[in-house]
Each structure stands twice: as C-alpha cells, then as structure tokens.
Amino acid sequence: MEKQDPRPERTIPEEPAQTGRTFGRAAFLKSAGAAGAGIAFGGVAGSAKAWTRSSRNAHLARNRLASGNIGGPTGFAGAERYQYGADTAAGRAILGLKQLTNNGKKPITLSWRIWNGAVGQLTVPFPKGAPAVAALLEKETGVKVKFIQDTPNNNGQKNLQTLSTRDGGLNILQTQITDNGDFAEGKMLRNLDEFVAKYRPDWADPKWGYAGGATTVALMNKYNGSVYSVSFDGDYQVWVYRVDLFDNAQNQKDFKAKYGYELNDFPKTWKEHDDAAAFFTKPDGSLYGSGDLKNPFWGYVNWMMRYVTAAAPNQHYFGPAAKPLVNSRAGITATKEHVASLAWTYPDTLSKSWPEQYAAMGAGQLAMASMFSNATKFITKGSPLDKGFGSKLRTALAPGRMVGGKLVRRSVIYFNAQFAVNAFSNSKLHEAAYLVLQWAGSGQIFSWMAGNPAGYFDPHGQSQLNDPLVRASYKPYASDELKVIIPNTAPPIAGVRGANEYTQALDTNLQKALTKQASPESAMAATAAAWEKITNRYGRAKQAAAISAGLAAWPTGYKYHL
Amino acid sequence: MSTRGLKPAGRAIAILVIGAFFLFPLYWLVTMSFKPQDEWSPVGGKIYWLPGKWTVGNFTQALGISTPNTQFFSAAPVDASKPIVHSLLAAGGGTLLALLVGVFAAYGIARFRAGGKLLPFQILQLRMFPPIVVIIPLLIMFTYLHLVDTYWGLILVYGAVTFPFVVWLMRSFFAEVPREISEAAIVDGCTQWGAFFKAILPQVRGGLAATALFVFILNWSDFLIALVLTADKVVTAPVFLNSLQSAGAGQEYGPQAALGLVLVLPPAIFGLLIQRYLVRGLTFGAIKR
C-alpha cells in the first residue's frame, strides 16, 4: 500500500506555484557557469538586444543540434550536454519510436498517470528557451503523451483500482519498488525483458547510468530477475550534519577527553555515532545529537541501516527458503540501539515527521539526521533550511560496523518512484510505452529533467550528479557524496510479494519496542513470526525464489570515498 | 423536585468546573485558528494561551483567498474551498435522497404499518453495525460501477446510511398528526396520495425541516465513508482536514483549526435551531420531549 507521500510537494521555495518561470533560478544558473557571454537566462523577456555577429552565431548554434546528434533539446546554451546520437539508449529509443509511428505519420497517443508534483519536470520548459520534455518527444517522434495527474496519497489506491478492475485505460502507471512484487504477480505490470534486450537501455552504463550500476538496476527496476519498471527518482537517504559542530576545536578536545578517541568528520561506525549523538545532546533542548526519524511509516529505515550493516557485505532480511533473519543477534542489537537513540532526539518524536525534522535541522537544533537527498536542495534563501545554518550543513553516507576487519557502511532507500507499462492496456502500444520510458529515463534526458525545479524527482545517475545545473541545485558537496551513497545503498524489503506487509509487521513491532510495550527480543520474535505467516500465505517457494533473485540488488563494495 | 442539598454556590462551582471542561477544547480551537505559524507548535514547548500575534492568515489560506508562505512542505495545498463545496453538495444530495426515501417510508409505517413488525426492526438494525463493516464490499461494488470518487457514489451511500433517521423522526411526527385529517381529506374525494400531500405533509412541515437539518448535520460530519470512497476528485472537508496533517505537510495546526472552525459552524447553527428535536433524532425517535 502506498504510503503518504515520502517527500511531499518539494517545490523550490521562491518559485511561485509552478509557472515554470526560471526567474528565481537566474542567480544560480549564472553561478553554475551555464550562462554564455551576453546571454541572459531568466526574467529578461523581450529585451531588445543588438545582434552582433557572435551573439547571432551563438544564437543559431543554440538552436541547432550539435553535429552527430540525432535528437535532444536545443535553444539554450549547454544544450549539447543533453543531446544524443544514434548509438545511445535515448537515440535507439527515438529510432524505435520513429519506426512505430512511421516517422510521425501514424501518431501514437499514450496516457501516463503521474504525481501532480512531478509532472512539471516533463511538461514545463526548462531552462528558458528549451522545449518541454514531452513536447520534444512529440516533435521528434509523433508520440503524444496525455498526463493523468494524481497525488502521492491516492496513487496507491488508484493502482489497486486499476489492478482489481483490470483497467487498460492507461498505458503508463506510476508505482514504487515496494509495490512491484505485488503488481507484477497481480499481472498488472508488463514484463519488459524483451524490450530491454532489443533496445539496450543505459541504466548500467558507467557514464550515463545509475550511480550504482547493475546493482541499482536490480534494486529499482527488477522483480524476480525480470525488468518491470523504470526508475525516475532517487529517494536516497543521506546523513546531513552540522560540520561546524564536528570541526569545532573545543568540541573535539572535549570529545576526546570524554570518549578517548578523536571525533571524526562524521561518525564511521554506529558506536561513534551514538557517542557523538550523546555528546552533542544538551539537556536544555537547544541541541539534539541525532534527529533521524522514529515515527510510524518512516522510522523503520533508520533501524534498517543499523541492521543491514551487521554482516559483510550485508545482513539480509531473509535467508534461504525465506527464513526471517531479523530475530537474530543482529536484529536485536539494531532494535536496542534504535530504541536507545530516542534519547538524542526531540520529544514527541514518534508523532513528528519530515517537516519538523527539516525545520529543526534548519534552525540548528540537530547535530545530525538522516534525510532525503533533497535536503540540500532546500538550502535556499527564505526556506526553513536557511535560518543561518544552511551553509554549515554537509552530507555523508550512513555509519556502519566493523565486521571481520572490514568496515560495512550502508544506506537504505524507502521506495522509489517508478514507471511501468500497464499490462492490461492495448498490447500493440506496450513497445511504444516502454520506449518512451527508456528515452525519458536515459542519462541525457533525465539529466536534463533533474535540474528542472517544476517537479521533484531526484537525480540517481552519474551524468546527473556531474551536471552543472544539478550540482548547483543540490550543492556540489552533496552531489559528490551521492556518488558514494548510491552504490552503497541497500534495499528495503522489496522485490517480493507482500513487501508492504512485511514492512508493516516490522514497523508495528518497532513501534512497540520504542514505546516499551515489548522488549527488543520479543519485538524481533514477533516480527519473525508475523513474517512466517505472510510467507506461508503467499507460498514459500515463490517467495524464496523472488528473494533469491533479489540478492542482485544488494551492494557489494566497501568504497566510501570518490 | 427538591434539590435542597445543593446551595446555589455549590451549583455555580460545579457548573463552572464542568463548563471549563467543555469549553477548553473549543477555546483552544478558536485561539489556534488565529495563531501565526511559529506559534502553532513551538520547538521547546512554549504554549501560547492566547495568540501572540493575532492573524487571519489561517482563514484566508484555508478558504483559498491567500496562498501560504512558500516553504518547501507547505506547497501542500491548504485551500479548502473546493472540499467545502464537495461537502455541501454531497451532504445536501445525501440529505435529499434520505428525505425522499425516508419520508414516504415513514408515512407508510406510521399510517399503514407497512412492512409489518419486521421493517422497523430492520431499519433500526441498520444503525447498529459499524459502517466499516460494509465499506469493503461497497468499495468493491463501487470500483466496478466506477462510482468511487464521484458525487453520485457518495450521495447514494449518505442517503442510505441516514435514511433510517428520517424514518424514525418523521414517523414520530406523522404519529402526532390526528387520523381525522387524512380521513377528512379522503372523504372530500382525495386519493391516498392526495391526502398525503395536501393534508398530512403540511402538518409536519416543522418536523420535516428539523429532520432535514438533522440529517444534513449527520452527513456533513461523516468521515469514514468519504475517507474510503473518495480519492482526490470529491474530497470532502473532514477528509481534507485530515490530509493537512500528513508526513508531507506536517502539522498545519493553523489552517486545520481555521477549517475546523468553519466546519463546525453549520452543525452548530442548525443544531441550535432544531434543539428541541435533537433528543428525538438521536434516540431513534424513542424519547420525544
């Protein structure tokens, strides 16, 4: 069941409701170096300029595809970055679509259900002078997209409705990785393997693909070894912390005196984290050591980060034959630590959520916290994250544990926005729908989209993290850190039928442990028992097979620096 | 009856204490609706017993007259003007349906004992079980009939769920009308229907109005049915109120309080108008003052 929106409506502060005007972005666009000589970006509409030869040439160059490219946006400086040739995933998709529409002579219309807070990235032109993504698609191929908007809160319900009525009215659906097991088994998601083989998307490409390569592809797009959806988001958890506190000489001196070892730039292990959190928590409530969420629906991810680092390369949720592994020492320890960490966060944390955490971080009340990757995007003038502490924030990969001499650090992702082809829709259009997703999700096009403030899909690929617009928006230090975080991100409970039920059972028992209704041991035992019931209901053999196929989604490396 | 044991002072104190208990939550609602954002839930636990800075911003935002200060999470819509309209239409439509069906049924039961002994019992039983019990099959039914998230779907369910109240209330009102009136009308040459419309109905005008208002209050106050059967197109005000408190929007106490105050006005006004009949309605017509 889809949760209420993870990172709800994250529009950039100074944008008046999605008009698409890039006026507010002028400052950072210029600073990003994207502005060419004498070419203004935002807010200077219709200025009369003298056409000098160089400016005219530049203007013409802007409106033409760079040589060798067969498609991509034009009309603004730097557009070549997002253009593509025939031998790219985007290029292959365009050529495939052109064939299907007979070079535009037989136009196709596809309907696409999407969150209203995200659709802007596809429909609103960005930057100034560029076409909108959907408009470009239509121009190049004759494929017209009709967007059906809904909200994150009821997209899950809508999907259930589509599923239970086998409704083929829509071609492209929005799902999330935790739902794909259920939807694939419910036969709503079209298996995309044959198209993937034919058109070779760039998801695992080292330059244009996901930052974690094939592992991330398995995590996002696959269920039971087959591709069922395309990732359009990067819901990663980053640990945001106040570098001024960690770098402060007096703090370092006091910490060393108290704990006997140096205070690191950012804790590398959970023990260091807990010590630092205890150290920074002030009894008068002016500063809390660690504000990672503990509330229902959201807090369990922080438990997962403590849990999955208990073994090298990972501590899994399930063993062979779908045996639950959470009632092991690893699970009990993680629960104990999770409960203990209540001491280092603000009161009533069980009924507080993201807005309170972001506001607290912005007000300088938290020394560290686990937040969405968009946190740094919101350190802009006038937002709650800019009350004087914005410039003092940095990001890092989550802490980990020493296991057999190796340091295992892992982040965990919640659920990621995915797009899938509706299996109930007209089968003749499945290929076209897939190609649209391959094209829009390709390194070039998605990098172009990721910088657009009119929607809130986050970057997840190398090319995006290197893109100047994205770096300026999310901050360079955070973009670089994401290159480390993404390959070290472990899955939540996903890629299996009933993923949400397993997670719910875990969450409920964690809440009981947090409110002292249950000891860590009994909470883990209850979780394992609930999981066994769920597994038996869905069929152990099938669940075990899916879990086994999902092993490909787990990170394998130990590289924590660029 | 002698209340000699109670001195006036004692009574005053008791009423004061109980009154404070009843008024405290309402006072908090009212003051919250006038508080600016940093006074809703200040970090550090300071409590503003009265708004430090009185503001009507919450009301203008809730009614869609102004837009909230752009902050990342408050891009979540707080404009409740459409949900209020949805509530009005759905509750109004449901009331009409309930009246239409219920008034006739009430007359049939009161005048002709239609349905024998079983029908009143069945109607009474309708109110006995929790609505959630029928919601899932209704959701399934509505999904296939494409009635989820539509006005008609809501009106149908609201009408069905409140028509028992119409039956009980109107039955008690009809029972108070002397038989002679309809008899006289029939003697004068009216059909049964004519007697009903021309002679009986005018007699219960007051009761009919009270019933309509009573049922409207019930439909207006519904939460669970709208929560399940609507998604985004026909969101009613109570469901919208709840959505203002999501992981995304956080706790938007101010606009929520403003909306809550607005929501409470119709039932409060109508309720006070039909005060005399409240007991009759809420006790299924058993206790008539």
Place this chain on the structure above:
Amino acid sequence: MDAEIQSKPRRLSWPAGLGGRSEKTVAQLLIAPGQLLMVFIVLFPAAVAIYLAFTDFQPTSGYQWFDAYKGWHWFGNYWEALKSGGVFWTGGGFWMAVFRTVIVTVLGVGVELTLGFALALLFLKTFPGRSVLTVVFLLPMMVVPAVTGFIFYMLFQTQGPVNGALTFFLHDVLHATGHIHVPWLSDPNIALFAIILADIWQWTPLMFLILLSGLVSLPEDQLNAARILGARFSDQFRYLVLPMMWPIILIAVIIRAIETFKIFDSAWLLTTGGPGDATTTISVFLYRQTIAETTRWGFGSAVAILVLIMVSLLALRAIRPIEAAQEESIGELVGADVEAESVSLEQAIEAEARL
C-alpha cells in the same frame, strides 16, 4: 370505516388493518424505495462479504473479485481471527480489538451517564442564565467528530496545552509536582484513555439532554408528596427518581453504547490505532486490515461478518426497549412502576422517623 377508529386519544400510533386494496398498494409503494436502498446498502455488501470471507482474496491476487473462489480458504479466515491471541491490553488481533472496544464503550458511556445526570440535576431548577448555559453545554455535541479528533490531537501532545494546564495548576500554583509531561498519545497504557476522554467530552451533552428531558417530565405530584413528607434528597433519588427514569436511562445507555462501539474517527485521528496496536478498536482494526496497512479483503470480510453477528445478537436484545419507547410518549415512559416505588419511599421515610 369511521367506527373502526380507536378512541384512545393519547395513543400515538395508528392502528393497522383498515383493509382496502388501495391502501395495501399505497403502503407497499411507500416503503419500496426504502427497501431498495436497504438491499443496496445491506444485502449486497453482506452477500459479497460472506463470499469473500471464504477466500483469501486481495486486490493484488491477480484475478477479479468474482473469481475469488480461486483462492478458496474455507474457514481459514474465521479461524485466524478467532484464535488471535495477543498481549493483554496492547496486543494485536481480533479479540483484543473487541476487548478494547468494550472498555471504551463501558467506561465512556458510564462516565457520560454519571456526568450527564449530574448536569441534568444541576439544570433542573431555573437559575439566571440557564438557557444560555444550556446552549454552551450543547456545543461539544455539535462539533464534527473529525474536528474533535483533531482538537484532542492538538491538546494531548506531550508539549501541548493539557500538559501545560496541568503543569500550571500542579506545579506553578500548588507546587505539588514537577513539570507534567504525560505522553497521552504515545504511551500505550494511556492512549486508550485519551480516546475515551475525547468521547466523553463530545457526547456527555447528549446524555445531559436526554436525562434532562426525562427529569423535566417526571410527575410532580409524587415528588412533591415525598418532599412534603420530609424525604431526604438521596432517598427521593433512590426510590423515586431513579426507578421512574429507568426506561430513559436504559434507552440513553443503549443508544450511546451502540454508537460508541462503532468508534472510528477519534481513534484514528488521535493515534491511528497506535502506538503499535494499543488503541486499535474494532473499526480501526478492520480499517487497517483492509485499507490502511494491508489489503486483505478476504480476511477483512470474515472479521466484518464476525462483527455483524456479534452486533446483531446484542441488537436483538437491545432494540426492544427502544422499539417500545418509539410508541410511547415520554410521560408514559417515566410513569412506570410509580406505585411500587412510592411504597418503598414511604417505608424509608418511616424508618428514618423512627430513629
């Protein structure tokens, strides 16, 4: 036809059996739309629920609901619900949810009755401002339940006004305790009482109204006689008022119990059934099992049927006083058994006089 009219002017019901086919047709036509609506809102959902309860149907099962037989489960769902154990008071499962609902009903209605009665007694005699105060005391009943849930959610925050007010009185004024930080909504042992409190706040006015109507309609002569004879207030209350009010009290209690049993809005809005399962009443349990947490429609249907059966059994008994009362006027309601009670009252007075 006129001769058949009963001649009891005080009876409020109309006799049946007046013959005439046209009347029968009219009668049937009159109730036909109502019956249709009931089929829609009761029969069809019940039929679907009965069917689904025998299956393990979920919308993600891969087939549509009428094909649910593909996942035939016999009585598995019923068995799972009925044998659900759980930690006492805060555990999950069907029986704990029922238990919690019963607690809320019993405590809630009990306190509402007591408080409402006290208020009604206070308001019995006219005093300046009575009508205005009556309006004030009616207000909580008029608040939309969803808004009530929201208000109490605000009030019960650990750093909220309830704790603030308690701190003010107990700490600042009386210096009796330290700062009050009761975690109303996040302590699993207390959260249920927060919900009961919200329910009491909202519905005591109804009890107050009902009981006041009853008290006002008590026959004056009996009571005056008792007063003149010198009966104490407590004796008047015990031997006269209470027995005469009994039918009204019964009806009020039954009605409130039925409504409280269904409680959802405040339970959901205050705690969403949490922390954990600590405030999961039966409606919240069903909602979580079928929509909010998982979509086990087969299991949910079985639980719904169980609840229906439970409620129907209770309703069969509970309805009789209500049905009877629907036929009578309030004067008739409170006039019952006056003879017997006045005798015991006289005996009590005499007993006291002898002392």
